[in-house]
Amino acid sequence: MLPKPVAFQIATADDADRIGDLVRAAYSKWVPVIGREPMPMKVDYAEALRLHRLDLLLVQGALAGVIETLQHPDHLWIENLAVHPDWQGRGLGRRLLAHAEELARAAACPQVRLLTNAAFASNVALYQTAGFRLDRSEPFHLGGITLYMRKALD
Numbered sequence: 001m002l003p004k005p006v007a008f009q010i011a012t013a014d015d016a017d018r019i020g021d022l023v024r025a026a027y028s029k030w031v032p033v034i035g036r037e038p039m040p041m042k043v044d045y046a047e048a049l050r051l052h053r054l055d056l057l058l059v060q061g062a063l064a065g066v067i068e069t070l071q072h073p074d075h076l077w078i079e080n081l082a083v084h085p086d087w088q089g090r091g092l093g094r095r096l097l098a099h100a101e102e103l104a105r106a107a108a109c110p111q112v113r114l115l116t117n118a119a120f121a122s123n124v125a126l127y128q129t130a131g132f133r134l135d136r137s138e139p140f141h142l143g144g145i146t147l148y149m150r151k152a153l154d
Contacts, residue, residue, distance in 0.1 A: 004059075006092075008099055011054035011066070016046040019054060019066050026082035033119050034144060040080045052079055053103075057096055059087060067096040069103060075150070076104035078114035093123075097130045104153055111152050118145035 011019060023045070027038045048054065048068060057065035064087040068080040078100050083092045097112075104112050116123050118137065124147065132149040140146040 006095060007058045009056045009058060011049060011056050013046060013049055015054070015056060016049055018063055019045045019049075019056075022063060022066055022084050023080065023082045025085055026088075029085070030117070030120055034117060035142070038117065038120075040082065043080070048079075055096075055099060055103075057083075057092060057099075059092070065092045065096050067100055069100055071103075071107055071109070074109065075111045075113045076100060076107065076109050078112060081114070093126050094130055097127075101151070101153060109153070111150050113148070113150045115146050115148050118147050 020043070023040050023043070027041050030038050045054075052068050052070045054066055054068045056063055057067070063084070065083040066080070067078065067082075070077040070079055078097075081093065081096050081100075083096070100112050104110075112132075113135070114127065114132070116127065117140070118124065127149050130151070132151045135148040135150045137145050137147050
């Protein structure tokens with residue numbers, strides 16, 4: 001069940017450290033699955049904040065999730081979506097995806113795109129149930145597979 005109240009806030013440079021902490025916590029469960037730190041754990045979020053839009057998902061004032069997006073002429077790219085482990089399983093990932101769709105519609109973009117590691121089964125399932133379809137897959141880093149997904153918006 002989605003906790004309330006939920007609010008979005010555009011991140012600022014002051015949020016870089018707590019975004020990094022949240023992302024590291026959210027992705028740590030995948031380290032034993034793929035045998036290395038996933039790419040989002042290695043990002044310099046101070047730099048990411050200069051290049052992309054990052055929206056914080058706050059639940060009762062606490063940072064519970066983040067979504068990093070980049071606007072392109074024909075689509076909104078989701079660079080990263082992360083929910084803190086304490087908040088996972090409560091519908092916040094779906095709420096972050098809905099927020100990305102709202103941003104895309106506001107920019108008159110017809111679709112949202114993202115990529116994920118095929119080994120991140122729960123993430124892939126979330127994207128599929130949210131209406132994302134596989135666009136293509138390709139090999140990545142030591143036997144991994146990257147899935148490129150997209151969702152057309154009405």
